[in-house]
Amino acid sequence: MRKIILIIALSLFPIWALAESERLLSLDEAIFLARTKSVDAAVAVNELRSAYWQNRSYRANLLPEVTFDAILPSYNKSYTAYQQNDGSYTFVRNNNLGLKGTLSLTQNIWLTGGTLSISTSLDFLRQLDGNTGNRFMSIPVALTLNQPIFGTNTVKWDRKIEPLRYAEAKARFISDTEEVMMLAIQYFFNLLSARENVAIAKQNISNAEKLYEVALAKRKMGQISENDLLQIELNMLTARSALTVNESSMKNCMFQLRSFLGIDEQEEIELQVPHDLMVSEVDFNDALAKALENNAHAKNIQRRRLEADYNVAKAKGDMRQINLFAQVGYTGTSNSFTDVYRGLKDNQIVEVGLSIPILDWGKRRGKVKVAESNREVVESKLKKESIDFNQNLFILVERFNNQREQLRLAKRADEIAQRRYDSNVKTFMIGKISTLDLNDSQENKDDARQEYISAMFYYWFYYYQLRSLTLWDFENDCDINADFDKIINN
Numbered sequence: 001m002r003k004i005i006l007i008i009a010l011s012l013f014p015i016w017a018l019a020e021s022e023r024l025l026s027l028d029e030a031i032f033l034a035r036t037k038s039v040d041a042a043v044a045v046n047e048l049r050s051a052y053w054q055n056r057s058y059r060a061n062l063l064p065e066v067t068f069d070a071i072l073p074s075y076n077k078s079y080t081a082y083q084q085n086d087g088s089y090t091f092v093r094n095n096n097l098g099l100k101g102t103l104s105l106t107q108n109i110w111l112t113g114g115t116l117s118i119s120t121s122l123d124f125l126r127q128l129d130g131n132t133g134n135r136f137m138s139i140p141v142a143l144t145l146n147q148p149i150f151g152t153n154t155v156k157w158d159r160k161i162e163p164l165r166y167a168e169a170k171a172r173f174i175s176d177t178e179e180v181m182m183l184a185i186q187y188f189f190n191l192l193s194a195r196e197n198v199a200i201a202k203q204n205i206s207n208a209e210k211l212y213e214v215a216l217a218k219r220k221m222g223q224i225s226e227n228d229l230l231q232i233e234l235n236m237l238t239a240r241s242a243l244t245v246n247e248s249s250m251k252n253c254m255f256q257l258r259s260f261l262g263i264d265e266q267e268e269i270e271l272q273v274p275h276d277l278m279v280s281e282v283d284f285n286d287a288l289a290k291a292l293e294n295n296a297h298a299k300n301i302q303r304r305r306l307e308a309d310y311n312v313a314k315a316k317g318d319m320r321q322i323n324l325f326a327q328v329g330y331t332g333t334s335n336s337f338t339d340v341y342r343g344l345k346d347n348q349i350v351e352v353g354l355s356i357p358i359l360d361w362g363k364r365r366g367k368v369k370v371a372e373s374n375r376e377v378v379e380s381k382l383k384k385e386s387i388d389f390n391q392n393l394f395i396l397v398e399r400f401n402n403q404r405e406q407l408r409l410a411k412r413a414d415e416i417a418q419r420r421y422d423s424n425v426k427t428f429m430i431g432k433i434s435t436l437d438l439n440d441s442q443e444n445k446d447d448a449r450q451e452y453i454s455a456m457f458y459y460w461f462y463y464y465q466l467r468s469l470t471l472w473d474f475e476n477d478c479d480i481n482a483d484f485d486k487i488i489n490n
Contacts, residue, residue, distance in 0.1 A: 023267045027274040034184035037262035044176035051169030052488050058162040064107045074098040099124040113153030117144045136340040142329030152317035157310045164303040171296035174480055178468030187257040189457035192271050194250035196453055200446050201243035208236035214429050231435045279474045284397045287470050294471035297389050301382050308375035315371040319364045321355040400462040410455035417448035
């Protein structure tokens, strides 16, 4: 018998283990989990990392680059055309083995957009047919300049644009993180509202059942009509139906919140009603100044304006191409490796290449006009976006400042509606009000509670929306910063 009881207990253990545990969740904790565990937060981090490595590539392009180029080995066994002294051609056989290596140090010239490099190289050639033997050629040192004369200085433009691009990405990351918090607030209050609906429905059922019992007794004594009794019974059935619907909605909202925050599905979430923010009214001019200084929008405008200017400059630079190539150094040749660096001779190359269109039917000039027109379009869009941004921020500041008063009024209305309903229940029991008055007070109570939860939601939602635009913590009066190095390397 004991063995049977033990087996039954062990078989039931997984059921006990799967029983839902309750977790008290505050709004602050929900926001923290959203920042650290949500998929949206992970997406924001990956976008920041992408921008970081793009910025790293830009900065590396400004530094000297060391490269080693080699052909190890080169084997050639073929026939090539050869012109003889009398002008006729014949084919000669090549059969050789070659090796080549070049080590160079290259630096972009920030001021002019050219490149300057210093290199050293060694070539080896061994003839395998006829007079076999080894040949070496060395260039111990060569200094090379490659400079566009009228071309666009890409390095100069990159130094203006790329730091703005990365600053924009960092500001956007913080804004995206704040928007993740806004989603957490939305899911949090959806569940809080659904829980309140369930609590309201349960309270309404309890009151409806009590009132129905009283109404039955009054009907037997002839104190109320059949119509009032049926109305109270209908209220009881409606409350039970509402409870079923609200419980289903609450489960759905709890699933959404758990999924978004990465909470285990077996945990039953009990929400803690948020505290009031210690934030006074926000001044629009102050908020606008912080937004223009911190928000990615301002940096985005600067970057796009510079990119439009760069496209115009590039189109103008492509109208004619003149390039200077100069190389100075020393070279030596020998049959042995030990002698190849002796008796060095000058090695100098100077080339000026140019490409100037004589007749292109206005193609290059047309590209300049297109780039200039695109710049005008971008400038018009930027002006409109700036106006819209300022207007949206102004509306948001007004909404947030008004919402504090709306929250205070909604809280007071909720308290009054609850007291009125409790009073009407007692008054109905002694027969001094009708079922219509009782139903009206119940509807007002339910609506007032929902209005209070909704006002609380918008109060917090507007606050974090304001944070996402200004990147400013108004509660603690400080910038919203992040340890970007830690985030990227984590």
